[in-house]
Amino acid sequence: MENFFSILxxxxxxxxxxxxxxxxxxxxxxxxxxxxxxxxxxxxxxxxRTAYILDETAENPLPFLLDDIAKQNLLKPNFIVLTCNTAHYFFETLQEATKIPILHMPREAAIEMSHRQNGGKVAFLGTEGSVKAGVYQRELEKVGFEVMLPKTQLQQKVNDLIYRDIKENDFLNKDLYYEILAEAIEKCGCASAVLGCTELSLMEEFATGHKYNVVDAQSILVDRTIERALSDRKKADHS
Incomplete structure (x- = not known):
């Protein structure tokens, strides 16, 4: 197969x-x-990923990810899509391990947010690992946003939705999702929220009809992936 990309x-x-x-x-x-x-x-x-970021005595996911990159180097895709938000904690190390460009989901989400909203206060919702890693906070601050990180009680609700409901029980808890958005946006005085966890992106895909302004990082990554893949195809067709 020629002219393809890989999804990690x-x-x-x-x-x-x-x-x-x-x-x-x-x-x-x-x-x-x-x-x-x-x-x-x-x-x-x-x-x-979160377990390791919070406690480096936990098993390190980086060797596993580097092995994936090594295998993708053999396949020689046009580019790599890393779909785990928290894994972007290791982004620089992963990119150094390959000449193949890796799309940076937090960066793309921050750029998209800057197109939709001219500065102001935004809430970031993700795993505790993503919050501690600070990748989203840095990318959003670069483009002029003040970032609200969840306090303990709100973060626990996010944790419960991601791990207890979705990962452990395959349950899309719409009521809890709406509660989280209301607290993050309305109670905290934010204009919008950035979803920086793919389980939250899954929630956003199916929990339609809410009134809140949300930028879903995974959704943005989908669009950028399509744009790049079609551009590569067009170049190949004209070469």
């Missing part, structure tokens, strides 16, 4: 399935050959 996912698997579903759904097609060429690495057994 499986963290978690349901969220990766959501990414691929959106990718295929948003690709404009009239026949089978219009869909995009890609290889999916659904590496479900990568150790928990």
């Amino acid at each position: 996912g499986g963290m978690g698997t349901q969220a990766t399935e959501s990414f691929v579903r959106l990718l295929n759904h948003r690709t404009i097609t009239h026949k089978d050959q219009d869909y995009l060429n890609y290889v999916l690495f659904n590496h479900a057994t990568v150790p928990d």
Whole structure:
């Protein structure tokens, strides 16, 4: 297969399935050959990223991710899509391990937010690992936003939704999701929220109809992936 990209996912698997579903759904097609060429690495057994970021005595996911990058180097995709937000804690090390460009989901989300909103206060919602890593906070502050990080009680609700409900019990808890958005945006005085966890992106895909202004990082990554893949295809067709 020529002219393809690779998806480094499986963290978690349901969220990766959501990414691929959106990718295929948003690709404009009239026949089978219009869909995009890609290889999916659904590496479900990568150790928990948040557990390691919070406690470095936990199993380190980086060697597993570097092994994935090494395998993708052999395949030589045009670019790599890293679908786990928390794994962007290791982004620089992963990018140094390959000449193949890796799309940076937090950066793309921050750029998109800057197009939709001219500065102001935004809430960041993600795993405790993503909060501690500070990747989203840095990218959002670069483009002029004040970032509200969840206090303990709100973060616990986010944790419960991600781990207890979605990862452990395959339960899309819409009531808790709406409660989190209301607290993050209304009670904290933010104009909008950035979803920086793919389980929250999965929630946003199915919990439609709420009134809140949300920028879903995974959704933005889907769009950027399609744009880049179609651009690569066009270049190949004209070469």
